[in-house]
Amino acid sequence: MSIKLHTAFLILVSVAMQSQTLLTENFDTFPATWTITNQSQPVGTTNWQQGAVSAFGGGFNGGATSYARNNYNSVAAGMAGTISNWLISPVVSLTNGDVIKFYTRAGANFSTTPDRLELRLSTTGASSVTPSTGSSDLGSFTTLGVSVNPNLAPNVYPVTWTEFTYTVTDLPTATDCKLGFRYYVTNGGPTGANGNAIWLDALTINRVLSTDTFFKNNFAVFPNPTTNVLNISNKSNSAITNIQVSDINGRIINEAKGNTGQINISELMSGVYFLRISTDAGTGTTKIIKN
Numbered sequence: 001m002s003i004k005l006h007t008a009f010l011i012l013v014s015v016a017m018q019s020q021t022l023l024t025e026n027f028d029t030f031p032a033t034w035t036i037t038n039q040s041q042p043v044g045t046t047n048w049q050q051g052a053v054s055a056f057g058g059g060f061n062g063g064a065t066s067y068a069r070n071n072y073n074s075v076a077a078g079m080a081g082t083i084s085n086w087l088i089s090p091v092v093s094l095t096n097g098d099v100i101k102f103y104t105r106a107g108a109n110f111s112t113t114p115d116r117l118e119l120r121l122s123t124t125g126a127s128s129v130t131p132s133t134g135s136s137d138l139g140s141f142t143t144l145g146v147s148v149n150p151n152l153a154p155n156v157y158p159v160t161w162t163e164f165t166y167t168v169t170d171l172p173t174a175t176d177c178k179l180g181f182r183y184y185v186t187n188g189g190p191t192g193a194n195g196n197a198i199w200l201d202a203l204t205i206n207r208v209l210s211t212d213t214f215f216k217n218n219f220a221v222f223p224n225p226t227t228n229v230l231n232i233s234n235k236s237n238s239a240i241t242n243i244q245v246s247d248i249n250g251r252i253i254n255e256a257k258g259n260t261g262q263i264n265i266s267e268l269m270s271g272v273y274f275l276r277i278s279t280d281a282g283t284g285t286t287k288i289i290k291n
Contacts, residue, residue, distance in 0.1 A: 026066060093174050
């Protein structure tokens with residue numbers, strides 16, 4: 001009995017959530033809308049830039065140059081110092097629970113020379129302060145989300161594309177933000193003990209949504225409760241591909257294909273059911289009551 005209940009719970013959870021992609025950047029070309037600033041000391045000539053053809057491989061999603069890269073020449077030639085080289089996104093509105101995901105790797109098949117990458121967040125949107133006064137300046141990017149190899153240990157930074165994620169927290173409401181990727185290495189540079197090269201790719205920001213929210217934004221059903229026919233009002237004129245009615249155990253007990261405006265539930269027993277509408281723009285689920 002417990003196995004059946006667990007299975008039903010998983011079915012209901014699977015239809016209760018979906019995700020919305022807020023931002024995708026695969027660095028197929030270097031994004032002109034992003035900001036780059038090298039605050040390393042002493043400052044060198046290298047900045048964040050488009051990937052190059054390399055014997056060590058290409059971008060995470062394919063493409064020999066489809067990634068962003070940076071290296072130890074962030075510090076001046078013949079010098080050692082602190083690398084603090086920034087790649088900053090455009091404004092994106094975030095809420096708690098949004099998931100930021102990216103992939104990174106060392107720019108070679110070894111990581112004995114320690115590297116570090118930080119994902120930082122500014123919560124002041126278009127008013128974000130870009131670091132400008134040297135390697136210790138964070139500007140308004142004071143929230144540290146991810147630090148890849150925070151202790152600058154050798155053989156820790158991954159040598160193959162590896163996923164890192166950060167789930168947004170502590171925002172009071174939907175907030176305009178910017179992401180800052182900071183290549184940050186102390187005692188780095190051409191003559192420093194640390195810092196070689198890093199690559200970045202496949203950035204996405206996803207928001208997990210209740211399908212109830214999607215349903216309310218796109219549909220209305222009436223009358224609810226009902227005895228016979230349930231009418232469906234399509235607010236956004238999305239193309240409906242499938243309508244399903246399931247019971248509280250997740251079993252599909254009625255189904256209609258195609259772009260229809262109603263579904264007959266007269267043969268169902270009285271009780272609570274779930275109406276799931278699939279469209280070309282997403283899927284929504286809501287609760288219905290049969291009298």
